[in-house]
Amino acid sequence: MNKNIYLLLAGLILLVNAGFAQTKKGSVLIKNATVLTITQGVLENTDVLVENGVIRRIGQGINAPANTITINAAGKYLMPGIIDAHSHIALDAVNEATSPITAEVKMEDVVNPFEVSIYRALAGGVTISHAMHGSANAIGGQNITLKHRYGTFDPDDLLMKEAPRTIKFALGENPTRVHGRGKSIQPRTRMGVEAVIRNGFKEAQQYQKAWKDYENASKQRNSTAVPPKYDPRLQTLADILDGQIIIHCHSYRADEIYMLINVCREFDIKNIVFSHVNEGFKVAPELAAYTMGASVFADWWAYKFEVYYSTAFNAAILTRNGVVTSINSDSGELIRHLYHEAAKTQRYGELSDEEALALITINPAKQLGIEQFVGSIEVGKQADLVVFDEHPLSVYAVPQMTFVDGVKYFDINEDQDDQRLKVSATEMVEPIYLKEHDHKCMQDVDFFFTNFGRTLFGHTH
Numbered sequence: 001m002n003k004n005i006y007l008l009l010a011g012l013i014l015l016v017n018a019g020f021a022q023t024k025k026g027s028v029l030i031k032n033a034t035v036l037t038i039t040q041g042v043l044e045n046t047d048v049l050v051e052n053g054v055i056r057r058i059g060q061g062i063n064a065p066a067n068t069i070t071i072n073a074a075g076k077y078l079m080p081g082i083i084d085a086h087s088h089i090a091l092d093a094v095n096e097a098t099s100p101i102t103a104e105v106k107m108e109d110v111v112n113p114f115e116v117s118i119y120r121a122l123a124g125g126v127t128i129s130h131a132m133h134g135s136a137n138a139i140g141g142q143n144i145t146l147k148h149r150y151g152t153f154d155p156d157d158l159l160m161k162e163a164p165r166t167i168k169f170a171l172g173e174n175p176t177r178v179h180g181r182g183k184s185i186q187p188r189t190r191m192g193v194e195a196v197i198r199n200g201f202k203e204a205q206q207y208q209k210a211w212k213d214y215e216n217a218s219k220q221r222n223s224t225a226v227p228p229k230y231d232p233r234l235q236t237l238a239d240i241l242d243g244q245i246i247i248h249c250h251s252y253r254a255d256e257i258y259m260l261i262n263v264c265r266e267f268d269i270k271n272i273v274f275s276h277v278n279e280g281f282k283v284a285p286e287l288a289a290y291t292m293g294a295s296v297f298a299d300w301w302a303y304k305f306e307v308y309y310s311t312a313f314n315a316a317i318l319t320r321n322g323v324v325t326s327i328n329s330d331s332g333e334l335i336r337h338l339y340h341e342a343a344k345t346q347r348y349g350e351l352s353d354e355e356a357l358a359l360i361t362i363n364p365a366k367q368l369g370i371e372q373f374v375g376s377i378e379v380g381k382q383a384d385l386v387v388f389d390e391h392p393l394s395v396y397a398v399p400q401m402t403f404v405d406g407v408k409y410f411d412i413n414e415d416q417d418d419q420r421l422k423v424s425a426t427e428m429v430e431p432i433y434l435k436e437h438d439h440k441c442m443q444d445v446d447f448f449f450t451n452f453g454r455t456l457f458g459h460t461h
Helices: 005-021 115-121 175-183 190-218 232-241 254-266 280-289 314-320 336-349 352-356 363-370 453-456
Strands: 029-034 042-051 054-059 069-072 077-080 084-086 126-130 139-142 144-147 165-169 246-250 271-274 295-298 326-328 385-388 399-404 407-411
Touching: 005 326, 029 385, 077 115, 084 271, 084 336, 115 336, 115 399, 126 336, 126 399, 139 190, 139 352, 144 295, 144 363, 165 232, 175 190, 190 232, 232 246, 246 254, 246 363, 246 399, 254 280, 271 280, 271 326, 280 295, 280 314, 295 314, 295 363, 314 326, 314 336, 314 407, 336 352
Parallel strands: 029 069, 029 077, 084 126, 165 246, 246 271, 271 295, 295 326
Antiparallel strands: 029 042, 042 054, 077 385, 126 144, 139 165, 385 399, 399 407
């Protein structure tokens, strides 16, 4: 075989691989639905045309182009795909608990496309999740925004490339227990958490100055300037200072929330979202004025002492005060029921349908910096869509079909009973425990929560 044939074969192989690597985009016409646009009201008996993964037309009497699948959704409801702003599904690890600051680690390195929880989320209408580092560190690792393109074997295909970078911070009990009580290092107290964060930012400022001094010196004639050592941890913190990364911070108490708001104001950081935020209602005006929003639980509290004080009216109070508010799951089980969680705000706060649905669609999209792509049904946006048999805020509602980029990834009537991608003849589907508070934020740090006094300290009295 001569050289030209080898080159031709190599080129063909590259083209084939490139074709397989492309993310699937679908075309579909959904007709006669009650369309809950979120941002442009409710449209009765309306068609939505999707072409190549993008919403192209919204109206009545739309005809399907050739080779486009048509779905009659008469009597059903169509809404944007649900977005979970705080999740840990599809990750092989959650916490890198070896240091109070681990900003250099990235959750995209541990994405597991085979995890069946992705499919279960789709069954609950969730098309995007924010796969986060855990809360063991004052400054944890970098998160990743996932599109639930279940069925791929390539973890890179789950990444939402348009999403900006985000990072996990944590306040309160978790970092103090893991590092202070667990390792006898800072932070052991809440003031220690603030000190760790503040010192990290100051080190990053020194790092920025060192690079700026080098760049200026290197422009001089006959310069012999030597660049500083590259530090991925400090570079990540510097990127936060430069506004390139959105902070998503685990928090409960109002005093700590306000503390970090003040620290961020001191360092001119504007891109911050608070997660859980159980006492957020106490500092709602401050959250509205200085942050990108709050991602809360609907009615979870009192599962540990620092979360003892909260209210199911939290989301409504924050919303009424102008805070961009979302409801998150932090659970592989609750992620399937976020539309029910949103509905609770009509019982506790009397939010309108549009306000309640915004908590799981356009608002989390804003908090993740992706609202120009997803979160509402508008022409030009990505076709992440869910068909419900009843209004999604009804207790009787059940998702029927879920689309990501116009591709149907869930169909309640057509899918097989077992949707695992990797199936062992001897392995059962892992059980789902209906525990009220099955948080994943402290996954991988079980040692620090087992027999503290006896195992770790050996106290005798």
